[in-house]
Amino acid sequence: MSGQTSHPAQETKRGRASILLALAEEHVRSSFTLALQDYGGGVVAETCSDSSSAVARAIECRPDVVLVGAELQPSDGFTTVQEITSRVPGVSALLVMKDPAPGDYRRALQAGARDMLAIPVEKKDLFAALDAAITVSTAKRSALEDITARAQQAPERQTARKIVVFSTKGGTGKTFLATNLAAGLARAGKRVALIDLDLQFGDVSLALGMVPDRTLFDLVQSYGQFDVALMREFMLTHAASGLQILPAPLFPEQGDQITPDDIQAILDVVQLGYDYVVVDTPPFFEERILVALDWADDVILVGSMDLPTLKNIKLSYSTMDLMAYPAEKLHVVVNRADSRVGLELRDVENHLGRKVWHSISSSVDVPRALNAGESILLSKAGSRVAKELLGLVALVEQGSGANNNGQGRPQGRFRRRATNDG
Numbered sequence: 348m349s350g351q352t353s354h355p356a357q358e359t360k361r362g363r364a365s366i367l368l369a370l371a372e373e374h375v376r377s378s379f380t381l382a383l384q385d386y387g388g389g390v391v392a393e394t395c396s397d398s399s400s401a402v403a404r405a406i407e408c409r410p411d412v413v414l415v416g417a418e419l420q421p422s423d424g425f426t427t428v429q430e431i432t433s434r435v436p437g438v439s440a441l442l443v444m445k446d447p448a449p450g451d452y453r454r455a456l457q458a459g460a461r462d463m464l465a466i467p468v469e470k471k472d473l474f475a476a477l478d479a480a481i482t483v484s485t486a487k488r489s490a491l492e493d494i495t496a497r498a499q500q501a502p503e504r505q506t507a508r509k510i511v512v513f514s515t516k517g518g519t520g521k522t523f524l525a526t527n528l529a530a531g532l533a534r535a536g537k538r539v540a541l542i543d544l545d546l547q548f549g550d551v552s553l554a555l556g557m558v559p560d561r562t563l564f565d566l567v568q569s570y571g572q573f574d575v576a577l578m579r580e581f582m583l584t585h586a587a588s589g590l591q592i593l594p595a596p597l598f599p600e601q602g603d604q605i606t607p608d609d610i611q612a613i614l615d616v617v618q619l620g621y622d623y624v625v626v627d628t629p630p631f632f633e634e635r636i637l638v639a640l641d642w643a644d645d646v647i648l649v650g651s652m653d654l655p656t657l658k659n660i661k662l663s664y665s666t667m668d669l670m671a672y673p674a675e676k677l678h679v680v681v682n683r684a685d686s687r688v689g690l691e692l693r694d695v696e697n698h699l700g701r702k703v704w705h706s707i708s709s710s711v712d713v714p715r716a717l718n719a720g721e722s723i724l725l726s727k728a729g730s731r732v733a734k735e736l737l738g739l740v741a742l743v744e745q746g747s748g749a750n751n752n753g754q755g756r757p758q759g760r761f762r763r764r765a766t767n768d769g
């Protein structure tokens with residue numbers, strides 16, 4: 348341990364935290380134990396020196412945080428982290444190692460660690476990592492304590508209207524439309540959840556001026572099962588509208604770990620607690636997005652006034668035809684519809700052979716609002732774009748999508764085929 352930074356004790360935050368130190372080398376154990384004496388008053392730290400006792404102690408004592416050395420034996424630290432995080436609900440794991448090689452950080456995250464620290468660790472870095480780990484673990488634990496009681500109460504029966512905003516072309520305005528549609532519905536008094544399924548580069552929270560400390564990754568990491576109330580512990584509330592957001596993972600490596608089953612579980616649960624669920628997506632088809640598209644009542648295909656994008660929309664239609672989606676489930680919304688590029692909306696409709704559901708103009712206020720982390724629908728309420736967005740909100744409220752009672756639902760036909768073929 349290096350550095351003499353003294354850290355102010357935060358009794359309320361750290362008072363009940365318990366930490367298990369699983370470190371093979373005696374002198375490393377002692378230096379961490381010593382450092383922890385400066386970390387808040389009520390921290391209970393326990394040590395062990397091999398992977399078997401680390402797993403056993405973690406299961407028995409359910410610490411808030413395990414700090415695991417990469418050099419543990421007989422199983423190494425990565426395997427130990429994996430085993431502990433999969434067997435101890437709500438625990439946060441930190442991996443520590445000397446001279447990490449490129450790729451070790453990614454391996455640590457993939458094993459389920461929240462963070463990795465390189466030895467020697469500065470006290471301030473150790474304490475900051477512990478603070479973050481304990482915050483997440485405390486939230487997970489308190490939510491978990493309620494879950495059994497809630498499971499015995501009457502199940503939540505309401506089913507939301509489910510809207511996925513999609514386009515196979517990047518930068519068409521999916522995030523702009525998804526955030527404003529969700530904020531508009533929420534502002535109208537509806538209970539709305541916005542899920543960021545752009546699992547690699549999601550920027551929904553940024554677009555609404557928020558910084559997440561917990562994400563979809565943290566939700567799925569420790570829970571095989573969860574309910575709406577637990578999910579809400581991982582969501583941000585957008586103060587201006589009341590909208591609740593489940594942010595995308597903070598790092599692409601975390602996004603990689605989310606499985607189609609995780610997405611199915613999240614979507615199945617979130618629909619029970621809201622009037623509307625809006626989903627933002629990345630600009631491509633993949634298994635996890637197909638889960639969302641199957642699940643949706645309405646898919647908004649975002650287009651713009653250029654032939655490559657229109658070609659992409661046509662291809663998306665063909666793909667969705669393969670999935671046997673009812674026609675009324677799919678809606679084309681043309682963004683930046685007033686761009687002077689020699690195409691009119693009727694040309695777009697002729698090209699697609701379908702009606703355009705709605706269109707939104709181009710305005711410099713849109714990037715300005717995004718950069719300011721504001722919903723333009725709220726921050727520039729009188730503007731043309733805001734009024735057009737309200738028109739979209741009204742269309743969604745009229746509910747012209749496919750019914751979600753299950754009839755005719757293709758049950759992931761494309762996905763099964765993709766999987767079988769793949």
Ligand SMILES: Nc1ncnc2c1ncn2[C@@H]1O[C@H](COP(=O)(O)OP(=O)(O)OP(=O)(O)O)[C@@H](O)[C@H]1O
Binds near residue numbers: 516524682709710711
């Ligand atoms: N109607 C509009 N007028 C002007 N600029 C717009 C409009 N719609 C979107 N933009 C701008 O285009 C850019 C891309 O928008 P956005 O991030 O919503 O696209 P996206 O489809 O989510 O992109 P990605 O595929 O990368 O996720 C942003 O800078 C945004 O401000």
Ligand SMILES: [Mg+2]
Binds near residue numbers: 521550627
């Ligand atoms: Mg986007």
